[in-house]
Amino acid sequence: MFRFAVLLSGMAFLYACQDSEPITKEVIEIEEIQAEVPEEDLFDYATLKGIYVGDFGGSDIRIILNYVSKTNAVGYNIHKGLQRNLSGKVERSGDSIKVYMAEPGDHEFDGVFELLFIGEESEPQGVWNSNSGIISPKSFELKRVNTKDKIEWSETPKITFETxxxxxxxxxxxxxxxxxxxxxxxxxxxxxxxxxxxxxxxxxxxxxxxxxxxxxxxxxxxxxxxxxxxxxxxxxxxxxxxxxxxxxxxxxxxxxxxxxxxxx
Missing domain, CATH: 2.40.128.280 (Lipocalin)
Structure with a gap:
């Protein structure tokens, strides 16, 4: 009797196993995301350094750029004997480079310059706005001054702007x-x-x-x-x-x- 009960229990267990659904594992596929690599900036900002001259309200202004990178610019300007330091930021869009340079701000005639360069070694267009707003804005064009380290009188007897x-x-x-x-x-x-x-x-x-x-x-x-x-x-x-x-x-x-x- 006991053997019969065990046999029946075993058959019931086998029957239950046959009717149960198979166990499956869910596989989740993760799509690989490629990191975006920013485009390399190959513009040679050092070509913008130099001395520039232009008409600023009827008299010459000189703007000297001593340092230019893709983010910052440093220099100074001279107008009617007044020399003011300049510093600011650089922005690029295609071939257009905008240089924003502010004077220190502790002089009544201080303001902010915006210089627009198109391509390397170009001659920029400029705009100046006073900090006070009392002086009217100035728009001007700048030309690069070709500098020389030395000259020989016999080779360059004529005195020019550069010499x-x-x-x-x-x-x-x-x-x-x-x-x-x-x-x-x-x-x-x-x-x-x-x-x-x-x-x-x-x-x-x-x-x-x-x-x-x-x-x-x-x-x-x-x-x-x-x-x-x-x-x-x-x-x-x-x-x-x-x-x-x-x-x-x-x-x-x-x-x-x-x-x-x-x-x-």
Whole structure:
């Protein structure tokens, strides 16, 4: 009887196993997602560095870009002898490069420049807006200044926009001394009472030499300097005519020409 019961139990178990559904495993397929790799920026931002000059409300402005990357730019500008540092950001869209550069902001005439370059080594268009909003916006075009490290008088006897600073980096007239810089700055240094006064060297050395700054530009053989406000020089904006000899040169202003001290 016991064997019969066990047999029946075994048959029931086998029957139950035959009727149950098979156990399956669900397989989940995960689609592989490829990471997006940003397009490499091959633009050579270093080609935008340099000295640029343009007309800014009737007088020259120089904008000097010392450093340019795909994100940042650093430099300075000079206008009427006033030098202001510049820094800001860089944005690119295709061949268009926009450089936004702000002046420090601690001067009443400070503002923000926006320079638009199209391609490498291009000459930009510019817009300037004042921080105060009192001064009207300025739009201007800039040209790149071709710079040189040195010149030979015998090879380049003609004084040009690119070479003038070599000849007049150390110059003088009856009022004082002049130093014309490559970036467009010109510094006039003088002693109160006159440079060529009858004072002795000792008396003159006891006085403090003072400086007046300006910005120079050149059109053909005429050099124009826009000076910062002062009571020493005859006019706030002065024009000089370039005159050259075999080994000498001067910037002629009637009655008081500027002479170079030595040829380059």
């Amino acid at each position: 003038l600073h070599f000849h007049f980096s150390d110059a003088y007239d009856t009022l004082g001394e002049y130093s014309f810089k490559q970036d467009g700055l010109v510094i006039f240094s003088y002693y109160p009472g006159g440079y060529w006064s009858n004072e002795s060297e000792v008396e003159r050395s006891q006085k403090q030499m003072k400086e007046i700054q300006g910005t120079w530009s050149m059109d053909d053989d005429v050099v124009t300097v826009a000076w910062e406000p002062n009571k020493i020089l005859p006019k706030p904006k002065m024009s000089y005519k370039v005159q050259t000899g075999e080994y000498e040169a001067s910037l002629f202003w009637e009655g008081n020409p500027i002479h170079m001290r030595m040829y380059p």
